[in-house]
Amino acid sequence: MKQVPDEHGRFGPFGGRYVPETLMNALMELEQSYLTYKDDPAFQQDIAYLLKQYSGRETPLYYAERLTEHLGGAKVYLKREDLNHTGAHKINNAIGQGLLAKRMGKQKVIAETGAGQHGVATATVAALLGLECKVFMGEEDTKRQQLNVFRMKLLGAEVVPVLSGTRTLKDACNEALRYWVSHVQDTFYILGSATGPHPYPMMVRNFQRIIGDETRAQILQAEGRLPEMLVAAVGGGSNAIGMFYPFIEDTDVQLVGVEAAGRGVDTEFHAATMTKGTKGVFQGSMSYLLQDEFGQVQPAHSISAGLDYPGIGPEHSYLKDIQRARYYPITDQEALDALQLLSRTEGIIPALESAHAVAQVVKLAPKMAADDIIVICLSGRGDKDVESIMAYTEGGEA
Amino acid sequence: MSNQEINGLDAAFAKLKADGRTALIPFITVGDPDPETTLDILEALEQAGADVVELGVPYSDPLADGPVIQRASERALRHGITIASCIRTAAQARERGISLPFVLFTYYNPVLQMGIEGFLQEVNAAGISGLIIPDLPFEESEEMLALADAANIKLIPLVAPTSSGRISRILDRARGFIYCVSSLGVTGERTSFHTDVDEFIASVKAQTDLPVAVGFGISSREQVQRFAELCDGAVVGSAIVRKIEDSISLLENRDTKSQALLQIRDFVAQLKL
Numbered sequence A: 001m002k003q004v005p006d007e008h009g010r011f012g013p014f015g016g017r018y019v020p021e022t023l024m025n026a027l028m029e030l031e032q033s034y035l036t037y038k039d040d041p042a043f044q045q046d047i048a049y050l051l052k053q054y055s056g057r058e059t060p061l062y063y064a065e066r067l068t069e070h071l072g073g074a075k076v077y078l079k080r081e082d083l084n085h086t087g088a089h090k091i092n093n094a095i096g097q098g099l100l101a102k103r104m105g106k107q108k109v110i111a112e113t114g115a116g117q118h119g120v121a122t123a124t125v126a127a128l129l130g131l132e133c134k135v136f137m138g139e140e141d142t143k144r145q146q147l148n149v150f151r152m153k154l155l156g157a158e159v160v161p162v163l164s165g166t167r168t169l170k171d172a173c174n175e176a177l178r179y180w181v182s183h184v185q186d187t188f189y190i191l192g193s194a195t196g197p198h199p200y201p202m203m204v205r206n207f208q209r210i211i212g213d214e215t216r217a218q219i220l221q222a223e224g225r226l227p228e229m230l231v232a233a234v235g236g237g238s239n240a241i242g243m244f245y246p247f248i249e250d251t252d253v254q255l256v257g258v259e260a261a262g263r264g265v266d267t268e269f270h271a272a273t274m275t276k277g278t279k280g281v282f283q284g285s286m287s288y289l290l291q292d293e294f295g296q297v298q299p300a301h302s303i304s305a306g307l308d309y310p311g312i313g314p315e316h317s318y319l320k321d322i323q324r325a326r327y328y329p330i331t332d333q334e335a336l337d338a339l340q341l342l343s344r345t346e347g348i349i350p351a352l353e354s355a356h357a358v359a360q361v362v363k364l365a366p367k368m369a370a371d372d373i374i375v376i377c378l379s380g381r382g383d384k385d386v387e388s389i390m391a392y393t394e395g396g397e398a
Numbered sequence B: 001m002s003n004q005e006i007n008g009l010d011a012a013f014a015k016l017k018a019d020g021r022t023a024l025i026p027f028i029t030v031g032d033p034d035p036e037t038t039l040d041i042l043e044a045l046e047q048a049g050a051d052v053v054e055l056g057v058p059y060s061d062p063l064a065d066g067p068v069i070q071r072a073s074e075r076a077l078r079h080g081i082t083i084a085s086c087i088r089t090a091a092q093a094r095e096r097g098i099s100l101p102f103v104l105f106t107y108y109n110p111v112l113q114m115g116i117e118g119f120l121q122e123v124n125a126a127g128i129s130g131l132i133i134p135d136l137p138f139e140e141s142e143e144m145l146a147l148a149d150a151a152n153i154k155l156i157p158l159v160a161p162t163s164s165g166r167i168s169r170i171l172d173r174a175r176g177f178i179y180c181v182s183s184l185g186v187t188g189e190r191t192s193f194h195t196d197v198d199e200f201i202a203s204v205k206a207q208t209d210l211p212v213a214v215g216f217g218i219s220s221r222e223q224v225q226r227f228a229e230l231c232d233g234a235v236v237g238s239a240i241v242r243k244i245e246d247s248i249s250l251l252e253n254r255d256t257k258s259q260a261l262l263q264i265r266d267f268v269a270q271l272k273l
Helices: A021-038 A042-052 A065-071 A090-103 A115-127 A137-143 A146-154 A167-182 A202-206 A210-224 A236-249 A312-322 A332-346 A352-367 A382-393 B007-019 B035-045 B066-080 B084-096 B108-114 B116-125 B142-150 B164-172 B196-206 B222-226 B239-247 B248-254 B257-269
Strands: A014-018 A061-063 A074-081 A107-115 A134-138 A158-162 A188-191 A228-233 A254-262 A276-281 A282-289 A325-331 A374-380 B023-029 B053-056 B102-105 B128-132 B179-181 B212-215 B232-234
Touching: A014 A312, A021 A090, A021 A167, A021 A202, A021 A374, A021 B164, A042 A090, A061 A210, A061 B222, A065 A074, A065 A332, A065 A352, A074 A210, A090 A115, A090 A188, A090 A202, A107 A115, A107 A167, A107 B023, A115 A158, A134 A167, A137 A146, A137 A158, A146 A158, A146 A382, A158 A167, A158 B142, A167 A325, A188 B066, A202 A210, A202 A236, A202 A312, A210 A236, A228 A236, A228 A352, A228 B023, A236 A254, A236 A312, A236 A374, A254 A332, A254 A352, A276 B108, A282 A312, A312 A325, A325 A332, A325 A352, A332 A352, A332 A382, A352 A374, A352 B248, B007 B023, B007 B128, B007 B248, B023 B035, B023 B066, B023 B142, B023 B212, B023 B239, B035 B084, B035 B257, B053 B066, B053 B084, B053 B239, B066 B239, B084 B102, B084 B108, B108 B116, B116 B128, B116 B142, B164 B196, B196 B212, B222 B232, B239 B248, B248 B257
Parallel strands: A074 A374, A107 A134, A107 A188, A134 A158, A228 A254, A228 A374, A254 A325, B023 B053, B023 B232, B053 B102, B102 B128, B179 B212, B212 B232
Antiparallel strands: A014 A282, A061 A074, A276 A282
């Protein structure tokens, strides 16, 4: 399989750099710096040190025996990204980009956040590295995720509520990009997903590939072979691409991405970009997109703030088109049911995002053989969601 | 109706040059507050002496725009405005006898969804002379530029204060005029400009024979005056869109509409040197 992206940041027809001219030089400079430090042993050592001693990697690959028994099919393993410092995989990328910002001499960082996990990870790394930090968050999400807002403030970050558009993740990204256009000379944009203009999708993937690299070594140790299937939730798609990427060449390993179907893919309230989207340019790259026939971006809906996004990273669109990965929709209700199931069978409360991946496995595992192996990327823990789950299950809309 | 052999922008800038004048280039969002009023506003802009008009296509995610134009986009989108209906509005303006050159300002995705070739055909038929696509840097514009050239539509590039080493490559592909971004940031009024901008504009001027216009943040006659000494045109966007926003209740009332249009006309007329 050919190496992607190419030098123009293209994954087949996807990716690229569709941004205002003001940002182009900054993106070129970022790419140059990244490519330089990527192969710098001292930089790699700094990352490895923080991932281990600060974030607690490697994260366990846990055999979910009771869940497996309950489902009565394939053996289910959980890659425990929820056990990272700050409670999700987002820290892997925030450490990488934070250290890069430092190397590039930038003292200020900005980030967008949906559920708040990337915002918390960025605020954490900013505190650790002594950087000034501003996090853009849709006003709607600041209400859904009040705890994370407070957490970011505790960590010394400024949280900027975004009042434009749908007041969710996509608008937080717009506002972060607008702010970056105005402050590009002294500010580093720590983008949280494998989305946006080149080099972000490539860079974020590479900072997240540690998930897949560890999984590979761990499953070989535990089972002596690679799994039949990897399953991960996709909003923008950073945990999924990090999990998938080291297995791309292993064509016997099925790659399954799970997107949010909200109240159902046949309603107006979903975030099922792969199931219902079409190709378009959004927030700096060409990818699949929820849009109307005139190219206006459609609002997304999901109970999970982290999946509530009408776009998806360009590499996922590429993997879908070359049929290397498949993508399935999971509804709010299915995700909630899976969240409860995992909580009760394993004593692990997953994030609502990760619960989507679990829900897909609830559908797939029983149809597979007992000696088949599935690894779920359990991207985050559910503490942040307890309040909205309570609101939803007590009859109201989350 | 289709473009003449001579592109409308080329003709306008040639005449301005002969007269020794600076182009006043207002920007409005099509369909704000509604499509019919857009035609009236275009008439007012022509009466005010505008030399070229930028027609902004409202978009759900206007990355390069500040709050004023974002709000205008939201208002227009509530009327179901699409890129195709914006082009129709331009054609209707021509039928009304409005003759000033039009430049369509649109984000790239609506163009892509319409299909580049079909889009250019419609643009041509509506008598639109040029295009500004703020999220299409030259690295991504090859196909667009070739097709626009074939249709005699000018693909006008943006040059930013941060473009530095990229400027010559941008200018190599430039058509119509060069749009210099006055300062870092999104569209919207600014109270002052860094003095670096003078040097930046002068360096762009020195490297091209095409007209150079400046935009982003210009909102007053004094600012138009300031930039007139340095280049060939000034774009005024958010200040006019804000004027329209402030006049919405007057524009929506049949009894006060003509008064509001006169106020918009006078506001634009006093910007003209």
